[in-house]
Amino acid sequence: MTTSTATTLDVRLAKSEDDIRAAQRLRFRVFFEGMGAVPDAPVAQAGRDFDRFDDYCDHLLVIDTAKEQAGEDCVVGTYRLLRRSVALLHEGFYSADEFDLTHLENYPGEIVELGRSCVDPHYRGKAVMQLLWRGIADYINQYNITLMFGCASFPGTDPKAMATALSYLYHHHSAPEEWSPKALKNRFVNMKLLKKKQIDNRQALREMPPLIKGYLRVGGVIGHGAVIDHQFNTTDVCLLVETGNVTGRYQRHYLQESADLPNQANT
16 A cells, blocks of 8 residues: 655555664654653663554554655654454554453444554644545555544643543543443543533633544544543543544545644554
């Protein structure tokens, strides 16, 4: 799967261990050097963001071919993709460290977890995000994926500072109970911090990270409860999108309105 632009940018899946390591170096630069996440000792020593899931995930990459030809680090954007059929053969989903995903077993067809998305600071803007989302749309079609999900992050670890946005999500965008993930009991943070009538919807959208707003535009819904991730200095929600809403509308709505998204440590 390869998509080209008129510039020097291409998007494709990682083909080798070298490709994956290049994505991990980008993730390290963005998450740990740029966003202040705290690496454990092996990650800090390697200068790469890696975990046990990398070995069996697919890694979607945006490549600067000019840098590639010059022998430089050429991965400028990445997403990590994990299909249910693959997760079941290994250690499951990354999100299961924060959310009980049992109810997702009720969702029919193939599903995919999206995570570890980031873009090189020098390449942020519409072009890289368009390529990443075209790549995801191709991936959805290739594997007949019916649902995509993953952890989406608010910066900071004080839920009260994002009370309006979290409450808005709870009241207006909760996932159907029959397939809704739920924050693990020992990590559960109540998102219902305000009553529905107390919410200023405009303020809620101002507090909302752009990536989450982009998902909401294509019908995104939120699992039950949030989780504080102290390592990445974020408050995470589990966000889900039925892919029929994406493949038919992503070009018109998602890409144009969400191309200037900041980096996200998870989704």
